[in-house]
Structure formats: C-alpha cells, structure tokens
Amino acid sequence: MTFELRQPPPPNNLPPKQPTLYLPTYLPTYLPTYIHVAVDLIVMPTVWQPHPNLDPSLIPIVQRAIDRIPPAHLEPPADGELFDIPSEAYERLQNYAFSQGFQIVIGSCGVGRRNYPCIHHKADTKNYRKLDDHASKDGSTNRKQELTKIKAKDCKWRCFISYRSLDRGAEDKTWVLGVRDQTHSHDVVVNPLSYDTHKKRQPEQAKAIELAKTNRLSKLTYRASERVLENIPKNNDQEFHLFKKQYYNLISSITRFKEEIITELLQCLDNSMFIVRIRYSYTLNDADASIQKNIEQIFLLNNYQRELSKRFISDFMMKTDATFNINALKMLLFVAVSVTNTAMTFSACFSFAISEFEETFNFFIQCMHEELFNDCLPSRIIIVDQAKELTASLPISMPEIQLQLCN
Numbered sequence: 001m002t003f004e005l006r007q008p009p010p011p012n013n014l015p016p017k018q019p020t021l022y023l024p025t026y027l028p029t030y031l032p033t034y035i036h037v038a039v040d041l042i043v044m045p046t047v048w049q050p051h052p053n054l055d056p057s058l059i060p061i062v063q064r065a066i067d068r069i070p071p072a073h074l075e076p077p078a079d080g081e082l083f084d085i086p087s088e089a090y091e092r093l094q095n096y097a098f099s100q101g102f103q104i105v106i107g108s109c110g111v112g113r114r115n116y117p118c119i120h121h122k123a124d125t126k127n128y129r130k131l132d133d134h135a136s137k138d139g140s141t142n143r144k145q146e147l148t149k150i151k152a153k154d155c156k157w158r159c160f161i162s163y164r165s166l167d168r169g170a171e172d173k174t175w176v177l178g179v180r181d182q183t184h185s186h187d188v189v190v191n192p193l194s195y196d197t198h199k200k201r202q203p204e205q206a207k208a209i210e211l212a213k214t215n216r217l218s219k220l221t222y223r224a225s226e227r228v229l230e231n232i233p234k235n236n237d238q239e240f241h242l243f244k245k246q247y248y249n250l251i252s253s254i255t256r257f258k259e260e261i262i263t264e265l266l267q268c269l270d271n272s273m274f275i276v277r278i279r280y281s282y283t284l285n286d287a288d289a290s291i292q293k294n295i296e297q298i299f300l301l302n303n304y305q306r307e308l309s310k311r312f313i314s315d316f317m318m319k320t321d322a323t324f325n326i327n328a329l330k331m332l333l334f335v336a337v338s339v340t341n342t343a344m345t346f347s348a349c350f351s352f353a354i355s356e357f358e359e360t361f362n363f364f365i366q367c368m369h370e371e372l373f374n375d376c377l378p379s380r381i382i383i384v385d386q387a388k389e390l391t392a393s394l395p396i397s398m399p400e401i402q403l404q405l406c407n
C-alpha cells in the first residue's frame, strides 16, 4: 500500500498550496486490523483553497478568517450531524458557506424545524442588460460591481435541521441536520467577505461596528459617524463601511426611538396647539432622591374637542375605551367619545398610557374634569367595558356619574 503525495504547481501570483495527502478510499479487508485503525486515526486537515480569481492581497485576510473556523466546519454538511441548539447549526453552515464563497440565511421555520437556504434562494430577477455574473478588475467581464446586492437567483442549495429523537420511541431529542441540495444555480463569489454577514469575520470590521454603535448611541448623524470610521487604522485597503440603513438599525428600535418618539410627539402636539398634560413616575435611589423621571401617561385634546365636549357631553353621556398595539412603544390609547345633536360621533380627548392601572383612569378622569368640565356640569352617564380598574376608579373619581357597562 502506498500513499501518494501530490504538490500541484502554484498558479501565477498565488502562494504555493499546502501539500495534500490523498489516501485510498478503500482498504482491502484482508489487510490486518491495525492498518485500518492506523488509517482511521490519520486526521486529514482540511486545506482551504482561495478562489483562483481572488485578489492576492485579500488572500491573507480571508485566510485569517478561515483559520478562526473549526476545521470540521469546513467539511461539506452531512445528513445526521447533531446540534444542541439551532444557532450551533447556523454557525456551522455559515462557516462552511464562507469557505465556499456564499452565504446562508434563516429560511422558513416551523415547530421543531429550521431551514437554511442559500441567500440567493428567491426566484430569479431579470437581467435585461445581460451583465455577466461577476465583476472583474481587468475588464474581462461587463459587470462593474459584484452581484451580491441582488440576491434572487433561484438557488436550490438548502439544509435543514429537525428536532427529533435519534431512535424511534426514545424520549431524548436533539437537532439533526438534513441536507436537501448542495448545488448552486450561480457561481460562488470570488471574495466571500463581500457578503455583509461575512464582513464581520474581520476583527477590524467588528471593531468598526462596535464603534458605530457607540456613535449611534451618542446620536451622531450617519455622515459624522462615517467620518469617525474613516480614521480607524487599517492594515490593508479594505473599507469599513456601513450603509445608512445598517447604521440606523444598529440599536434596537425601542431603545433608539423611545425618547425620540416621546419628544417628537410632544413637540408635534405643542406645534398643533394641543392641550397636553403628563403624568410622571420617579425612580428613587436609596436616599429617596429622584434619579430618573419616567413618562407614564399623556393626556391631550385640542380646543375644538373642548368646545364640542362642553356642548354635547356636559350633563349628557360619553363612552371611553382603550386601544392596544397601535404604536412602537406599545402605549395604550384611551379615547373618550360622544355624539353631537346631528348624531355625528366625535372624540373628546385622548390619553397614551403605559399601563391600564387604576391610577391611569384616575388621571384620565381628573384631566377631563379640569380641562372639559371646569366650568360646566360633568357627564351624567359613562359607557365603559368591564375593566375592573376603571369600575374601581369611577366611584371615587366621578361619584355622581351613572355607570353603564357594555361588552
């Protein structure tokens, strides 16, 4: 039995390849057992080969990212690989995709099943200008930019994991990999770092993203942040660039916008001549000193609503209710409505509130008293649903009012 050592000649401008040991895939059964065992114990390191057209200056950068990938992840995925959690499977497949010049995405998910298709899995887009698949620096193709932004290429490459027991009837379950299709409908890219997900494999890019997050939290504009990022020292001519949308999405929308939304809402109401009243809560430290002021509720109405309310709710009736899930902050919207003498419904006032507690209704009704009924009789009847916080509040906040419940 002989082992053959092959050393292919290095192509132009490329570093010599690592020698690859080719072992016979079949060992005759008549050979002694220890030879089989010895061959099984030989671990063949997977040698990553750069794309033949990859710019030589980029090879060490991609190689550096490859070196951080567990060698087993560079092997093609195989049916039956096991994972404790789906994110492990995603990482394993994404690592393989990087080594091969494509990217996977999280596709449709069901109970106990996750799909991981190629990023180009969606139906093909029209190529009216008949551009080549790849860009080239030497002008040998008619495409100027790499086609990574237009993702739809109807690619069938897909793996999936399912949560199941390995033996029929066994109770222990785990995530098991299944391979559906390993072929691409497109050429893989020359530089895998051209995909946004893989860009983060460069430590400099990860550092740039962290810095951009700090810039975003400091409320720097996109342009100002880009100027800061330009000053990051670079080892090569790689650009660390975030698109505008990526930059503004770095911080989760709730964290980012909570204060901005409230401030803009109050400014907008102020400009529109709304009457606004706000209920705050205070966070206290151990010495009972206030360290933070939180908005709990906003009450608002305009002069037109006030006139209608004085005319048609005073000494008559109104109806109140709350609406859920209508804004990014998940604040409830309380509305009081009534009807005019021509049977037209009108809204008397509004209130945004964080929660539906008794004090929420107390504040809502107190504001109505002070803003709507300060110089006229209050409403005689109120129609409400059976929210227990409201029915608890009304006998105290409006003891004279007649309560009428509805579903």
Ligand SMILES: [Zn+2]
Pocket (backbone or CB within 6 Å): 102, 118, 119, 120, 121, 155, 156, 157, 183, 184, 185, 186
């Ligand atoms: Zn593909």
